Amino acid sequence: MEQKTSKGKLIQKFINAASSNSGRVHIVPGKDGWSVKKEGSTRSMLVFASKRRAVIAAKEIASSEQIVIHRLDGAIAKRSSTSFALVAVEDVTLSRLENTREKLRVRFARSKRKRRVETYKRHRILKNVNRIKSTNH
């Protein structure tokens, strides 16, 4: 009995959710890129190659109250108010950029050290060759 009541309540919630169009904007990944779609419409407004650009475009839509970012399986990856969503994505991008910079810095330092070691070895070899030459003379 309790389960039936709960089911009826769920169905009513679904009817209410489906029949009301809020100011939400959905960002949905697909074969052709990231689609920006206003809730209730059947077509996407814009399609972008990157998620970040799609989020920026969604923020520009005047009526967007909330941006919902979906995963590849359609499930919700993130939902947030427009300003928060943008900041979050930018933060991710910035941290990625920082990581890349750090990696490059480490790689450069390693190659610099390697070069220094090679130069040192070359010098030692040359020194040894010179010493042998001078003793032979």
Add this chain to the structure above:
Amino acid sequence: MNEKNVFINCPFDNQYFILLKPLLFSIIYIDLNPQISETSDSGEIRLHKIKNLMLHSKYSIHDLSRMEPMKNKELPRFNMAFECGIDFGIKLSNPVTMADKKFLILDKEDFRYQRVISDISGNDIKSHKNNPEQIIKVIRDWFKPTNPNIPRHKEIWLAFAEFEFDYEKILNSEGYDPKDIHALTFSDIIEMYPFCQLHL
């Protein structure tokens, strides 16, 4: 045989749930009735129920993508191939009444079926590549010749994404786990799914 019924033979587990949801959604979206059997019934009743669902469905979709062991050293899963065989048997033993019955076989890779179940060659066999968007495209494209006004797969996919938002939000608010296939019974889910059409 009901012209709008679509019998679905697929696994009922959480790994497959991400494909089952768009599969059910796309069938309801194009105004057809999905028919699936509950897994909790006892053996004999379940088999009779499945037979009745097959007899009353013009279309059948058999997903054989999970006919493999879930873990190493386990036996493969035979249920889907077994039920697929029963459905073919029903069609072959009733050539007049079941002449219009149509089958769609789904798998996760192209031509994989040829290695394990080559007898089904010559039927409509499509691959969904374990991708929810692709399964919507495959279903939509298969039904396209039966209905010229069928929407584009992109439209169904976008509507599904919107529905997923409501689905997760509502189930979470009611204390259910939206990712657990056993959180609600399948008949409950199907009863709820028609409301997705209100998104139109």
